[in-house]
Amino acid sequence: MIKICPRCNERYVVGFDTCDFIHECDSGNLTLDQEDVVVVGDWTDYDGSGTIGPQEVMRQGSENELQGTRAGIEGEDKEDDTPRGNRSSTHRQRQHLEFINIKNERLS
Numbered sequence: 001m002i003k004i005c006p007r008c009n010e011r012y013v014v015g016f017d018t019c020d021f022i023h024e025c026d027s028g029n030l031t032l033d034q035e036d037v038v039v040v041g042d043w044t045d046y047d048g049s050g051t052i053g054p055q056e057v058m059r060q061g062s063e064n065e066l067q068g069t070r071a072g073i074e075g076e077d078k079e080d081d082t083p084r085g086n087r088s089s090t091h092r093q094r095q096h097l098e099f100i101n102i103k104n105e106r107l108s
Contacts, residue, residue: 007098008032019103025096031083036091047094060090 002013008027025033037043039060042051066072080088 001102003100003102005098005100007096014102019101021100021102023098023100025098033096034083034093035096036082036084036086037094038090039092043092045094046097050092 001016001018002011003021004011005023005025008023008025008029010023010025010027012021012023014021027033039052039057041054041057043049066076066078071078082088082091082093
C-alpha cells in the first residue's frame with residue numbers, strides 16, 4: 001500500500017498486513033524533518049548521545065544578547081531560536097520519527 005505521512009506529506013510504502021509504521025520524515029524542510037528536545041543532562045537516543053555538565057544545565061538559557069543594555073535592564077530577552085521557535089540554548093535538534101498507526105486508519 002502507498003500511504004502519505006501526515007507530518008511531512010511524503011509517500012511511503014508498506015505491506016498489506018502492516019499494523020503500524022515508523023516513518024523517518026525526510027521532506028527537505030528542516031522545520032518538519034527535525035524536532036526540538038529539551039536538554040536536561042546527558043542523553044542517549046536513536047540520534048546519538050551527548051554529555052552536558054550540571055553547571056551548564058543550570059546556566060542554560062541565560063545567554064541574552066541584550067545583557068548590559070537598557071533593554072536588558074528593563075527585562076527584554078533576545079536569543080537564537082530553532083526553526084520551530086524554541087530557544088537553541090536549552091534545546092537540541094534531532095531527526096523526527098513519525099509513528100503511524102495503520103490499523104486504526106483501516107477501521108475508520
